[in-house]
Amino acid sequence: MEFTHINEEGRAKMVDVSEKIDTVREAIAVGSISMKTETLEKIKNGSISKGDVLAVAQVGGIMGAKSTSQIIPMCHAIMISGCNISFKIDFENSKIEITATTKTVGKTGIEMEALTAVSVAALTIYDMCKAIDRGMVINNIMLVKKSGGKSGIFERKGL
Incomplete structure (x- = not known):
């Protein structure tokens, strides 16, 4: 078996993608954060003391996508041409569903950026609400589509 991220000395390396062709790439990732119904109501009503939770999580998720290569060791720094994050408040299951769509034209992926965007958006929600609900749980972060x-x-x- 040949390992793509191991050099001749058996140490980690970043794969050389210089010979690859630029293509349009898009990825969609999802995840959710479960919480108390009271916390969800405060988010919807805008009564969390730290401010507009979803607006800050939106910006946090985009910043996370843009920072992926700085926090995931073997990810290439890529030019992200688009990143959108959407939230769906689900009172029935007491959670917020998060969807991130990322796009680029380049030689290598965009799925790690979408996954990172969802993760950082969920972590931002947790951070902004932890004073009233430390029992929140981040769930089911996954890639749902990549092209x-x-x-x-x-x-x-x-799904």
Whole structure:
């Protein structure tokens, strides 16, 4: 078996993508954060003392996507051409569903940026609400769709 991220000395390396062709790439990732119903109501009503939770989480998620190569060791720094994050408040299950869509034109991925965006958005929600609800749980962060590049399209079934 050949390892792509190991050099001749058995140490970690970043893969050389210089010979790859630029393609349009898009990724969609999802996740959620569960919390007390009272916390969810305060978020919806804008009565969390730290401010507008979802507005800050939106910016945090975008910043997370832009910082992916700084926190994930083998990720390449890529030019992100677009990042959008959406939130769905689900009172029935007492959670916020988070979706991040990231785009680029380049030689390598965009899925790690989408996954990081969801993660940072969820962590931002936790940070802004932890004073009233330390029992929040971040759940099910996953890639649901990816397109572009040599490997083509990936789409998670059953969601």
